[in-house]
Amino acid sequence: MTYLNCAATSYWHPDCVVDAVTSALRSLGSTGRGAARGELDAARTVMLARERVARVLGFSHPERVVFAQNATMALNMAIAGVVRAGDHVVATDWDHNSILRPLHYLAERSSVRVDFVPADACGRLDYDALDRLVTPGTRLVACTHASNLTGNVADVRRFVEAAHDAGALVLLDASQTAGARPISMDELGIDLLAFTGHKALMGPQGTGGLLVAPGADVEPLLSGGTGVLSFEEGMPEAFPERLEAGTLNGHGIAGLSAAADFVWSEGLHDIHAHDLALVRRFVGGCRSIPAVRVYGSFPSDLALLDGSDCGRDHAPVVSVNLEGWDSASLAAALDEDYDIAVRAGGHCAPRMHRALGTQDTGAVRFSFGYHTTADEVDLALRALGELASEDESDEGDEAHGA
Incomplete structure (x- = not known):
């Protein structure tokens, strides 16, 4: 074929990814759920994956790489964790339903106002409209890095400048670009970046995550066990546990780690x-x-x-x-x-x-x-x-x- x-999705996976998943299935325990060899190996594997993903995406805070099952979940984490009732959000005509549907949900139920940067018949975004739509009081600006339909690439710096001038956060959907091109979250000043592991990164399905820059306040989408601070009623304040409830997909994350390392080495x-x-x-x-x-x-x-x-x-x-x-x-x-x-x-x-x-x-x-x-x-x-x-x-x- x-x-x-x-x-x-990537149909092809490097041998190192297949080997990493197979090895993890045979050896890893559950991260944060014990101190035996299997659990410690799982914790080390997950931490190494955070470091490798952060390196690929130009992010100097691997402890703020939060794993999720895909970019859709990561985008929901970001949107639901940042936007409050009555807030104003700016998105674009490029956006995937992973952004559009969470915003529609909030608009219907929480009086969130959403404006869209329009695209023309050639798929080009109207950056003058971006500057008009983002105003003081805008809470979040969602930017799709590359359209999953046309492949055109957004001017992320324009989005960051417009958002930060208005005091808003920037959420970058890097589903089509993470692993396919250089990205520097630090250099660009991106506040929140969602990625998936199974496309250009060539990792397993069921992997992805959200990178949260220091200063970006994100409330947990899910609550539950984290393996630490068990007697606290609320989720921990520290990252990544703040946004990671439940047992992680350690086997998939091992494959994602190998994939991120492969992409970096290539x-x-x-x-x-x-x-x-x-x-x-x-x-x-x-x-x-x-x-x-x-x-x-x-x-x-x-x-x-x-x-x-x-x-x-x-x-x-x-x-x-x-x-x-x-x-x-x-x-x-x-x-x-x-x-x-x-x-x-x-x-x-x-x-x-x-x-x-x-x-x-x-x-x-x-x-x-x-x-x-x-x-x-x-x-x-x-x-x-x-x-x-x-x-x-x-x-x-x-x-x-x-």
Whole structure:
């Protein structure tokens, strides 16, 4: 199978990740739940994972790396832990339902006001609107680092500047970028960063977390056992235990630790360059197929897509539609006829689809990973070209799946 659905999950995992999970299953006890060898080994494994994740994400406080089961849980932890009744929040049209739905819940039940930075028909955010919407009294500004639909990359510095000038906190959703490119939480001044372990980091599913900068006050989403301070009625004040209730996924975290170490050893700049080369190759090939429509903002000269700034950067995500095909039928044909895995539909990004005008048709998303090769990209392009030619030869027939 040619797996081009890496924005959903990494199908490929380094051997070190598989080995780490297997070893942990055979040897680790429960973190903080005893002083025997297995429990101490678990505690050491989890602490090492915090350090390695912090290193990859440019964060100098590994003790404030809080583990969760995925980015969705981490985003819920951040939003529910920061936003209070009557607060004002600014989000964007790029955001995933992992941000949109928690905000909708709070807006309905706690009179939270939410404004959205709009995106245009090419998926570009309106940064002038950001400056207008973020005002003194805004509590939280949520920023998706890279759209999971178009792959366009946000100007995080603009978000941080606008938020901090107004006294607000910044929450960065790094689901599509953690492990795919260099990120420095410290340098950028990000207050809260949510990540998942199973996408570009190439770790196990069921892993992720929230990085909480000093000074960011986050109330616990969950309460329960932490293994320490058992006689206190409330959750501990100290991190990471403050936000980690219940037994951690030590086996998955061992795999995440190995994945973060692998990504670091391979080099985030090299991984980023590899991904950008695939994006340039794929978009350039799509431009030679007239029936293919590519969504998002790309320079006319793809050589400019070099990652030197956010306007010349891109996550390894490209969404398209093919004239004469609906997105579900196209994805099915790619799977059945070419053994290519992609994702069609709404991608949990309803506002982004409305901005692009694809809310009725959906789109077909091709997303690449560190294991993806140029030959696999070329296979996808050949498949699109042949399916486009097939549709042209069926003159007079109804559109596929329409």
